[in-house]
Amino acid sequence: MVEAPKEEDVLSLAEYVVDFALKNGAEEAEAFIHYSFTRTVSIERGQITKSASIIDQGIGIRALIRNALGFAYTNILEEREDAKAAVLKALKSARSSLPDKYWQGLPSKKSFKDVAGIFDQKVLNLSSEELVKAASAMLKSAKKTDKRVLPVEGSVGAAHICNAIVNSHGVSGFDQGTMVECSLAIVAREKGNVSPICFEFNMERSYNLNPEWVGHEAAKLAAASLKTKHIETEPMKVILTQFALQQLLTYTMLNAIKADYVQRNQSALQGKVGEKVASEIITAYDDGLMDGGIHTWRFDGEGAPRQKTPIIEKGILRSFIYDNYTAKKEGKESTGNSTRAGYLSTPTIEPTNFHIMPGSASPEELMGSVEEALLVYSVQGAHSSNPVSGEFSVVATPAFKVKNGKVEHATRGVMLVGSIFEVMKNVTALANNERKVGQIVAPWVLIENIKVVGR
Amino acid sequence: MANIVKLAEEKFGVKHIEVRAQKLLKTMLTVKEERVEAAKEGIENGIAIRVLFNGAWGFASIGTLKTEPIIKALTDACTMARVASSSIKNPIKLAKHKASEDKVVAKARKNPAHISIEEKISTMTTIARTVLMFDRRIKGCTIDYLDSVGTTYFMNSEGSYIEQDKLYVWAKITATAKEGDVITFSREEVGSTVGYEIFDSETPELIGDRTAKRAIDQLRAKPPKGGKFEAVLGPNVVGVFVHEAFGHLAEADLALSGSIIMDKIGKKIASDHVTIYDDGTVEGAFGSFKYDDEGVPAQKTLLIKDGVIVGLMHNRETASKFKVESTGNARAENYRVEPIIRMRNTYMAPRDYTLEEMLEDVRFGYYFKSFRGGQANLDGTFQVGIQEAYEIVNGEIGEPVRNASISGNTLETLHKVDAVGKDFELWPGRCGKGQTAFVCDGGPHIRVKEVIVGGSA
Known part of the structure; x- marks a missing residue:
């Protein structure tokens, strides 16, 4: 096993890289180092068929020359020469690029808040046999x-990041x-009918996994989905579970x-701060500090402190939500919502734990x-929504x-046909069963009056 | 690499091992309006080892090309396989495949690695300017550009050794327009395995105009009616329908998982007009390659012939289950992950109708020209979101329609295809199945007697 990086080693490499960038003409520079070690046991068609171990690490460097941003990354961190070569690429990119008249500098130093429940030594110590055991329990259930x-x-997987x-x-x-997950996708079949x-x-x-529960719930849902009946086309009350809402x-x-x-100009909420954009029972925070949140970290993708921001x-x-x-x-000040896809990308703005x-x-x-x-447990085709009008x-x-x-x-x-902004205004009740799904933490929601095209 | 194969056999008693390595250089640009957010370059080198041990797979990958960590990765892969095999009931077997030795050299006229960042920036900002200047109601334009140039290496314990140059050029352009309360959105993608010369035919002006015009036309579009309608689908929508609604069900792993295709092989599942291929050999197309990531040559695979399903897309594992040969559909997004069954260039074969002939019998229906996204489920329910559509009234294309989507059951819909055009287009795209794969899909115009149209609220 390749050892996880030590704090002092990675910080010393990052400092070295920033210093090297400045010495070679950068006016501002930043180094972001990411390491992940993931182990997964996978299930296919009713049995455990494979197991994988993936180590991914690298450094991403942002360098600025005359307000033009260059970025380079490498996943080869064995020699300082490799990182230096990446710095020179970032500088070359910056020199080739165009200045950004709105650029006002990389973030300055701020203290980070403490977060809880994001690291568990037990996850690191999990043996592959224990992952297989959890997968078997899920299947059996x-x-x-x-x-x-x-x-x-x-799959059942465990990761160290x-x-x-x-x-x-x-x-x-x-x-x-650390991150640990188990998941199961199930179809039920009966007489040529497939769920x-x-x-x-x-x-x-x-x-803190419950593989038996996951296996049981997925199976229950699939079996219940086998026998279907027609419904009419009409506006209906709809209950969205967390998956569908997410x-x-x-x-x-x-x-x-x-x-x-x-x-x-790509947001339907532009200019609406202070206005009613959702039902009065909706209160939502972007909570980058939530205990044990999937997207909880001390700092964001450019080193600004994570925080809890009231959205609605x-x-x-x-x-x-803002980046620097x-x-x-x-x-204004960043809300700590800059996010990285590991070392591979420049930061983009993303919600952390969007908590309804x-x-x-x-x-x-x-x-x-x-x-x-x-x-509604899930919807198909949400990615084909009009991303701007909703x-x-x-x-x-x-x-x-x-x-x-x-x-x-x-x-x-x-x-289901509608606009998400109308949906948010038509929420009439919220359940008490919140859970974490992707970027949201939310309960089931009841919505009045969604157009349902029946079949 | 040869040492690793030998070591696996001698030290770990592994019978089947595959080693893949990758050397890759990427250039990326993000342009928002005319502002270059960042010019980006990256190096991604690494190695993946996959072993089959007692009927289970073990896989390990690591970003290095040095010996010591690779041997650790090998140990990992063997340990992981041993653990996974502990409960295997139906051991995995691989279809036989003749070992190949080959070196595939990229022959781009304009290798993106030799084009300066300045020129790439200039091409992308020209597209952005074309979009923004098209009409004052255009409010935004985002462009993501990517090229990746590198070499992959494949070796297995059966004696294959394949070195393959890989080259991709891709760009996604989106535009938004606004008038009053109406906001519209338009997306175009360009993708090629040929080289940077793609922008000689798909010029920045052409791409920019096409993206912007759609966003503007949509401003005056009306909402569609919900319900069942007769429809003509353009090649772009036919492509996503063939890919999403049928293609995924015909990936042998998903077929085995219970997709509705499973008990239909050899049977008629579509009207006589329907013939569908998944073809990895289309010169320069975004989904083309010479060998897949199990070292099997890509081929032109016939999936549906005159309405009868005759084949599925296989890797060596599923091919063994069906007692056929692999069709060369095993693809891995990069060295980090293992190959899985993916589509290549998937399309419906043309027949003999003209668009006019298809339209003339339609009294009222919809012409779906360009898609926004699509998704299918194993039970055969598909959904395709549409970004450009028109009414068909008395045999003629009428008013534009916005934010429509179509859905239905794949098999019912394939039976309802009653006319297939003689034109043909292939469109580049990216397909997600845990990993991203570069693909093309397409076909001619077709007419469908009935699809469900999700109207507006």
Whole structure:
């Protein structure tokens, strides 16, 4: 096994690189080092078939000359010469590029807040045998739940991630965390009838997985999705589970709150700070410091401190999310939302843990509160939404007709049509069952009046 | 590499081992309006080792080309395989394949590695300027540019050794337009394995105009009606339909996983007009290559012939299950990850209709010209989001329509194809299946008797 990098070693390399860039003509410079070690055990078609170990590390360098930004990266960190060669490439790119008149410098030094629940030594110590054991437990639980199911694919994985950053304005930081996940995708089959793929997962920062639950839930959903009935085309009340909500928000609203989109006239929320943009029961934070959050770190992709930013309070839009560049353009401070795809990219703005505060009703009470509704677990085609206007036209699958608090039957191929911004205004109730899915932390939501195209 | 293969056999008792290595240089640009956000260059070198041990796979990858860490990776791969094999019931077997030795040299007229960053910046900012100058209602333009030039190396314990130059040039251009409360969005992609000469035919002006015009035309577009309608699909939409709605179901791993195709092989699943290929041999196309990442030559694979499903896309593992030969569809995005079954250039073969002939019998329907995104499920439910559509009224193309999407069941829809055109276009794209693969898809214009149209709210 290649050893995880030590804090003093990576910071010393990063400092060396920044210094080398300055000596060779950079006016500002930054080095970002990323290391990840991932082990995965994979399931295919009902059995454990493979296992993988992936080590990825590298350095990304931003260098500025006359306000023109050059960037270079390399995944070869064995000799300082390799890093130096990357610096020279970044400088060459900067010299070839065009100056940016809005550039106001890399971030300056600020203290980071402490975060909890993002590193667990137990995850690092997990043996491959323990990963296999968890995968077997997940499979067994699925098969026990219903005989008609086939676990199509799944995995159990554990990762160790380290990030370090140094820039020429005194920013210097090192952070490490762990990530552990198990997931299972299942189809059920009966007499030539195939259910849609049904998916369940756990993703945590500490070793807190429940593979039996994941297997059971995915199997239950697939079996329930087998028998479908037609529903009519009409506006309906819709309950979105966290998956469906996350899919619809990711390609629309989560872009609309990015300062970059707002400043470049690509956000439907432009100019709406202080206005009502959602139902008054909606309060949402971008919480980069959330305990055990999937996207919780001490600092962001350019070394600005992570923070908790109110985005929507009781339906009123309070703030957008910023990186250093977009914040300085408006004379503001970064909200710590600069994000990196490891060492491979320049930073972009992304939400951290977009936390929609839960309500008080249990999921059963939420279903029982309406005469009829469509309960949607996942949608197909959310990525084909109009990313700017927020209009979507997607297939709800798996989805169930709910009547008087009871799941009546599954539906197939039913479409949901609307605009995410209308959807957010039409939220009438929130359940108390929040969970982490991708960039959101949210409960089930009940929405009035979504157009449902029946089949 | 040869040493690793030998070591695996001698020290770990591994019978089948594959070693892949990669040397790669990337150049990327992000342009927002006319501002160059960053000019980026990167090096990605590394090695991957895959072993088959007692019927289970072990895989390890690491970003280095040095011996010592590679031997550690080999140890990892063997250990991982041993652990994974502990509970295997149906051991994995590989279809036989004749070993190849070859060296594939890129023959770009304009190798992107020899084009200066200044010239690339100039091409991209020209596109951006063309978009922004097209109409005052254009509010934004984002361009992502990527070229990657490198060599991959493949060796296995059966004696294959393949060195392959890899070259990709790609750009994505998006434009937004706004008038009153209406916001529109338009996307174009350019992709080629030929070289930078792609921009000689797809000139910055052509690309820029095409992207901007769509965003502007959409401003006056009306929402579609929801429901079932007759439709004519343009080559771009046919491509994404063939890829998403049918192609994924015909990837042998997904077929085995229970896709609705599984019990239909050899049976009629589409109208007589439908013939579909997945073809890795189209010269210069974005999804073309000579050998896949298991060392199997890419081929032109017939999937549907005159409505009958005759083949699937295979790697060596699924080929063994079906007792056929691999079709050369095993692709890995890069050295970090293992090869999985991916499409290459997937298309419907042309027939004999003209667009006019297809339109003339339609009293009311939709012409879907360009897609925004698509997705399918194993149960055969597909969805394709549309970025450019028009009404068809009394046999003629009418008013533009915005934010439509079509859906349906793949098999029902394939049976409803009642006319296939004689034109043909292939469009580059990127396909996600855990990993990203560069592909093309396309075909001629086709007419479908009925699809479900998701109207606007």
